[in-house]
Amino acid sequence: MKELLSGNEAVARGAFEAGVKLAAAYPGTPSTEILENIAARFPSIYAEWSPNEKVAFEVGIGGSMGGGRSLVTMKHVGVNVAADPLMTFAYTGVNAGFVFVSADDPEMHSSQNEQDNRFFAKFAQIPLLEPSDSQESKDMVRTAMEISEEFDTPVMLRMTTRISHSKSVVELNDPVEVSHKQFDRDVAKYVMLPAHARLRHTKVVERLAKLAEYAENSPLNRIEDYGTKIGIITGGISYQYVKEIMPDTDVFKIGFGFPLPLKKIKKFVEAHERVLVVEELEPHYEEIIRAAGMTSVRGKEFFGREGELSPRRVAEGMHKAGILEKAPEIGFKPAELFPRPPVLCPGCPHRGMFTVLKKLKATVTGDIGCYTLGTVEPLGALHTCICMGASIGNAIGMEKVNGSKEPVVAVLGDSTFLHSGITGLMDAVYNKSNITTIIADNRITAMTGGQQTPATGYTLMGEETQSVDFVKLVEALGVESVRTIDPLNYEETLAVMKEEMARPGPSVVITTRPCVLMPRRVMDVPYEVILEDCNGCSACFRIGCPAIFPSKELAKGKFPKAEIDATHCTGCTLCAQICRPEAIVMKQPAEKVK
Amino acid sequence: MDNQIKNIFIAGVGGQGVLLASELLSEAAIVSGYDVKKSEVHGMSQRGGVVSSHVRIGKKVFSPIIPYGQADIILSFEQAEGLGAIDWLSPTGKMVISSTRLVPPSANFGKLSYPEDPVAEIRKRTDNVILVDAEKMALELGNIRLVNTILLAVASPFIGFERNVWEEAIKKLVKPKYVDLNLKAFSQGYELAGSEVKA
Structure with a gap:
């Protein structure tokens, strides 16, 4: 049977076909849909959202040790969080198969950096598999599980946004029968005391040599031979772009990306007059190949190391390298792009909080979530964003060097606080x-x-569960002043924030309004502007609500009055609260108007 | 359809049904026996941002993204987005564009204002434009969200599958309670396309 699946849907299907028993993750674009699909479609697999990637990874390790095949997924920067267990699990090795997905985000469609996680495979000295479409994404989960068990190693499956979110046709298979493995209390393998770890490191080195031999014969690395003098070494999504541009040129297609099959590559290089490497982001293959003595092999100087590749960028690089005679043609003249920057939704509770923070001229250290959009003008009330949970540590450091004259506020969301804000x-x-x-x-x-x-009261699999009580948790950490506020109550938020920012010692303010979109779309009675009362002061424009727009009518002949788009207004009332002339009121039902 | 790859670029704004249109197109292609790849990047787009989808159909498709400047058809659900995508269109390609104008509030404050007449700008570059008052048609049918199906129907003769294939795709992928409405929208778009082809 065939289905059109995204790369992420294909990995979920692959987990099912490979007999996976446990899957754990922390959500992160572009990886999120893998676990969502597992939970929705394959109830035989235990699936959980963990509080962060490190915990997810450790749960997966436990699953593997306990004897069930385990899959852990995360976005690229999530691997940084999970790097601690990864580096040592690479020593102990597995019991049942263990595969983790690193979904990288070249071009930073939804990320704070575009690190190339193939380096993590080399760093941890574990095998790396790189699918180039949905079919391979599915099939490689099973192959990765088999490699994991055969070589006693965790395996990394490296996706990218383009693989995760593109759809292509996939041939489905039946799930394999996998027998449960008993946990063997082999402390020399699983307890990484220095004496044990030294012995395991030797195993890692030996394993890597065996994996290199395996890579030489793995069908995941294949040569497509057309008898050309030029040869291209490529893998992942870049393979598709190379085939698009030069379908009949010899290609060394890499699917097993570490350790590389250097003997096979050497033969390929020797058999061609000229060999280029086409890979997205960093020169992972190129450095290894050149370090092995094949110094005529080139790549990055033509294709660049920033952003996503594309058929066009590959064609341009080939032209630069003198391989394609003609530069790719340019069609119609591009128009000036009309930007639609992401903004906080109408009715978003974060808007009230940022309106107050801007008013108080606070220095705000931010974090990863929708509220990072508080940085966008006209709000412009968030000033740093590094990584999950960084806001609090950043605020501490800033305050320690500057003193308390200019108060610092850290802003982070519920999920981010649970992920890695608690320790801060x-x-x-x-x-x-x-x-x-x-x-x-x-x-x-x-x-x-x-x-x-962990604070919403439901699990990924839809069961009711305990939910974290933020007030109690924060009090238990020793915070003496903990306040809860409705962030869309302007005066209350302003008063509380003034007090707390002036208070010596750490204080915590918890906002309590749910998201306006999820789990339920909030739609109260919309508000409207009484135009004759509006004085054009523009205060409501400055809260950056997408439902408020300038009227054609002007105040004092030059200041545009405001109007509200009733189809977008959720009736959150924030604009009405800050309107001095009280020109913004609840919209009257149509029949009363006439 | 011949052996060539057909490249269809769909442009719009979050909430306009770009993804459903690309799913319908892909389904129609698979049922007709073709290889399909489609690609769109989601992330921060649910908050009123630009959404675009690349659909590629042929005997064997490699890249999931259309080579720049080689779209055979651009379906644009919004005027400024159509203009913004013009450089993706092949010199012989066709733009099917809805009269819809979605002006975000940021345009009222920022330095860049909404283009005065995006369709005129497009026509300065190519004559191969079909402007459809899809918003009006959709509203007459009772649901603004039908713009995507109407536009897909107008483009369908240029893509080239049997009419019933499209209708089956709608029955399979659209929520049951909206199937009839979407079939009606498709039918109206299809008839409009017929008159365009003759003209």
């Missing part, structure tokens, strides 16, 4: 930092499309 807050208490932390609790992981968290 512990530090603020422990080291007596005069910062205010806002936990913007909108009761969901909103940015990635609405996933449950």
